[in-house]
Amino acid sequence: MTNTGTESRTEKIGLHNLKPAPGSHRNRKRLGRGPGSGTGKTSGKGHKGIKARAGHHGPGGGKPQFEGGQMPMTRRLPKRGFTNAFRVESQVVSLEELSRIPEGTEITTESLVEAGLIRSRKGPAKLLANGELSHAVTVRGVKVSAGAREKIVAAGGRIEE
Secondary structure, three states, X not given: OOOOOOOOOOOOOOHHHOOOOOOOOOOOXXXXXXXXXXXOOOOOOOOOOXXXXXXXXXXXXXXXXXXXXXXXXXXXXXXOOOOOOXXXXXXXXXXXXXXXXXXXXXXXXXXXXXXXXXXXXXXOEEEEOOOOOOOOOEEEOOEEOHHHHHHHHHXXXXXXX
């Protein structure tokens, strides 16, 4: 038995047929558009007072850090410490990660960038002694920790400043 025209066709959801659920979408409130709108003249803000003003300190306006006149949190908390503007943050590379670089290649900043171990403009690289070194390497122009220096030399590699 076949029903002609009564069976419901389901259509795939796509950008062309999206619409909000019925009753979920309301028109925006148009303020200050005459007495007939219901929100004319004072636009639902009442008469005078701080909350009738533009940029007031109440809900929907003003300074988010304002605490009603009490001493603000940023002024109550003590200030401590020092931030060095000239601090250099090194990009850490472990010895284990050097296995990604082909054997016989010199370890330089450029070769580390090509291998994807460091980013080019994020500060200098530094080799740390995490993991074991699988083959001898030549390191040139890269900072090396004391532990990593020992492991590189032990594996038959060399470090050139």
